[in-house]
Amino acid sequence: MALTGAHDARRAGSLRPAELAHAAVMAALCAATAIIAVVVPFAAGLSLLGTVPMGLLAYRYRLRVLLAATVAGAVIAFLIAGMGGAMTVINCAYIGGLTGIVKRRGRGTPTVAVASVVAGLAFGIAMAGALAVLVRLRTLIFETMTANVTGTARILERIPGLEPFAQRMRDDFATLLSYWPLLIIASGIASITFVSLVGWWALSRVLGRLFGVPDVHKLDAPDPSEPPADPVPARLRDVRFRYPGADHDAFGPASLDVEAGEHLAITGANGSGKTTLMLMLAGRQPTAGTIDRPGGVGLGRVGGTAVVMQHPESQVLGTRVADDVVWGLPAGTHVDVDRLLDEVGLDGLAERDTGGLSGGELQRLAVAGALAREPKLLIADEVTSMVDQQGRDALISVLGGLTGRHQMSLVHITHYNDEADSADRTVDLTGNGGSADNVEMVSSAPVPEASVVAAHPAGTPLLELRGVGHEYGSGTPWASTALRDIDFVVNEGDGLLIHGLNGSGKSTLAWIMAGLQVPTTGECLLDGAPVSDQVGAVAISFQAARLQLMRGRVDLEIASSAGFDYHDHSQVVRALAMVGLDAGLGLRRIDQLSGGQMRRVVLAGLLARKPRAIILDEPLAGLDAASQRGLLSVLEDLRRNTGLTVVVISHDFSGLEGLCPRTLHLEKGVIAPAPSAASSTGGGS
The missing domain is CATH 3.40.50.300 (P-loop containing nucleotide triphosphate hydrolases)
Structure with a gap:
């Protein structure tokens, strides 16, 4: 019985899968930051960024999760950047761990100060003990310190009036060396306390902003004390x-x-x-x-x-x-x-x-x-x-x-x-549930026929793709071709739907058209010049709208994306009105928005920048029929009334005819005819 209880205790104390996954991810982030800080010249200040993942671990999980991440990150950094990388990870773990634990327990600066003094005292005593045993190392360190002090004193002696100060420096340093254990301990306390307070000041502000973002859709971890699982009925x-x-x-x-x-x-x-x-x-x-x-x-x-x-x-x-x-x-x-x-x-x-x-x-x-x-x-x-x-x-x-x-x-x-x-x-659940009737449900639609690529509407060419191809990992054994020989033109005010299965190259093509990726072969031109030299002129809305929203409030997000002062309320109101949102939404938190509202806020920020064209990656994903119709109506009005050029990448085709009269179908990285109805409805992806 005692053995069983001990085994259960060990099992209860071991890292759970979720803790292990978070420790691995955060260790990799910290190690990458530490390696950059050590390897890249004049980048040591970047090591402070490594305290953020460690601080999050210490705030949200047990101490042993932080220790596991520290060991893993230090080993990775040591193998790539040597002892400097490993020590950087350990320093990040100390500062992040101290800040996270103090934050989790609701304490403040006095607690950090006391903890850092204790840590500094322990570090100083450990260093003094080590130097007491390692006599040759102690002699080498002290001779180096003496040479530095002597060199500084000689420089000061050359300055008129500072000769007494230089001599006093030599004498005082010699006196301190006679009490070297106290000197080492005092230096440890001072250095650790200074680093801890600076790290607390900087990291607590970063963590404060992260903690202010409510993780409203987080799944709660199971309670170990709950009864055996039996969730239904x-x-x-x-x-x-x-x-x-x-x-x-x-x-x-x-x-x-x-x-x-x-x-x-x-x-x-x-x-x-x-x-x-x-x-x-x-x-x-x-x-x-x-x-x-x-x-x-x-x-x-x-x-x-x-x-x-x-x-x-x-x-x-x-x-x-x-x-x-x-x-x-x-x-x-x-x-x-x-x-x-x-x-x-x-x-x-x-x-x-x-x-x-x-x-x-x-x-x-x-x-x-x-x-x-x-x-x-x-x-x-x-x-x-x-x-x-x-x-x-x-x-x-x-x-x-x-x-x-x-x-x-x-x-x-x-x-x-x-x-x-x-x-x-x-x-x-519409109207608080209870109804068995489906209203405003989304219908599937057949794949639209691909337009003849040469038959684009008359008008001024805006985006021109000539022989565009792209290969990932060029020159390596892992090279993979994503696009080949892509040729088409998007004119001013055009509406183009790009369709294809997963892995067909749609996202790569979108990034090239937005100037975020340079094609391996061929060229993508905006107004006759490479679009990669005009990043921002073609806006792009990503598939996961929430990942594109970086601010905590709607007005801050729109102003940041568009590049104007959020105090200019009139511009925020105009941007919201452009996508059919009420002005009062500007003061709402991002996490209080529905999926359709998030997409419109992203669109408002992008359109307020007045781009030459906009690319929408899966704009209808996750939206109900009413939200889809509302978003499409806004986009159709903008294209019709302002001449906005729109490129849509989508698996959903129902209702897109008015926005995108042209369709381009990608298959395995090349332009191809649309699949037949029979082939488009079977098989796996």
């Missing part, structure tokens, strides 16, 4: 949820049930609370009301609850497909990896590098990883919104049969009517 009664600092409920009041073994579709407009419902089903406690379950939620545990999110690249941790399937499972858990991969359509890919998978394949890998935990409840949160039509079809094929093949419930959150139709039951 779940009964929600008069449930409400309000995020901290918000002035209104994000969800409810609503009542609904999730039955054992059912496939339930959750639909609703943007902002109706779908993601909030997902968080509560995954363990977040409601602000009001009750959620009754037979047992615990068991998030991420075997037999508990598993969640698959909408961004494929954010949920894959293993570098090998087979490793990612079992990532985070308890030691000794038996998993038939080949069977799971075959079930999700990834048969034969167990040894593949996850970095080479398409978006649809990454999502199916995430489903396999979830199934490896044999969950009783699987939540799929808009998992098809970021993948192409083939990937979407493959995912729906996998999800549609899960409840029949496994003893589990599936909650599928979606905007697409064909996905909701495949469920046993649908709950629409």
Whole structure:
């Protein structure tokens, strides 16, 4: 019995998968910063940036997570930059760790001062003890210090009137050396205290801004004390949820049930609370009301609850497909990896590098990883919104049969009517839920026919691509061709849709057209000059709008993006009005916006810069039908009334005819005819 308890204690104290993942990422960031600070001349000041990841670890996790990251980062830095790199990582870990722990415990500068004095005293005593044993090293250090003091004194003696001061310097230094242990200890206290206070002053301000960003959609870690996992059936009664600092409920009041073994579709407009419902089903406690379950939620545990999110690249941790399937499972858990991969359509890919998978394949890998935990409840949160039509079809094929093949419930959150139709039951959250009718659902559309490239509208050529090709990793064994022989023209006021499957080269082409990437061959011209020499003239809106919003408030974001003073309220109002947003939204926090509002805020900041053209990467992803129509209406008005040139990269085609009369189809890096209806609806991505 005693042995079992000791074993459990050790297991409880070991690093959990989430802690290990965060330690690895933060160690890599700190090590990279330390290596740059040591290797690049005059870049030592950059080492202060390495304290940020270490400070975040110390603030959010246990001390042993920080220690693991420190050891890993120091080893990496030592192998590349020598002892200087390793010591830089250790210094960053000390300053970041001290700041993070003090912040976490709600203390301030006095605590840092006391802790740094203690640390300095310990460091000084350790150094004095080492020098007492290493006599030759002590002699060498003291002779070096004496030579420096003597040289400085001789320089001062050449200055009239400073001869007595120079002699006093020699005598005082000789006296201090006779009490060298006290000198070493005092120097340790002074240096450590100074570094600690400076690091605290700088890092606490950085962390203060990071902590001020509410992580409202963070999944709560499972409570070790919760009862054994048994999440379904779940009964929600008069449930409400309000995020901290918000002035209104994000969800409810609503009542609904999730039955054992059912496939339930959750639909609703943007902002109706779908993601909030997902968080509560995954363990977040409601602000009001009750959620009754037979047992615990068991998030991420075997037999508990598993969640698959909408961004494929954010949920894959293993570098090998087979490793990612079992990532985070308890030691000794038996998993038939080949069977799971075959079930999700990834048969034969167990040894593949996850970095080479398409978006649809990454999502199916995430489903396999979830199934490896044999969950009783699987939540799929808009998992098809970021993948192409083939990937979407493959995912729906996998999800549609899960409840029949496994003893589990599936909650599928979606905007697409064909996905909701495949469920046993649908709950629409529009108007606080309760309705079984789907309103404002997004319809799938066939791939539009590709336009003849030469038949572009009459007008002044704006963007010209001539023989554009691009190869990643040129001259290395890992060289990969993304584009070949791309030729087309985009005229003033044109609307162009670029379509292609994942991996076809669309994003690379978008970056080249925006001037952010220089093509390996050929040229991309804006008004007859290389677009790479005019960065900013062609604006680009990324697929994940939230990642492009860098400020905490809407008006600050728009002003920063457009380059004007945010105190000029009239410009903020004009920018918001341009994309159909109310002026009062300017004072809202970014994290309080819906997905559609975030996209419009990005668009407002970009358009306020008056670009020559704008590129929109998947502008409709994750939006309900009403939000899609609203955004498209704004873009169509801008193109019609202001002559804005628009290039859209999208997997969604419904409703884009008015904005983009031309279509260009990419296939394996070359311009090709649009796929036939038969080929565009089958297979995986």
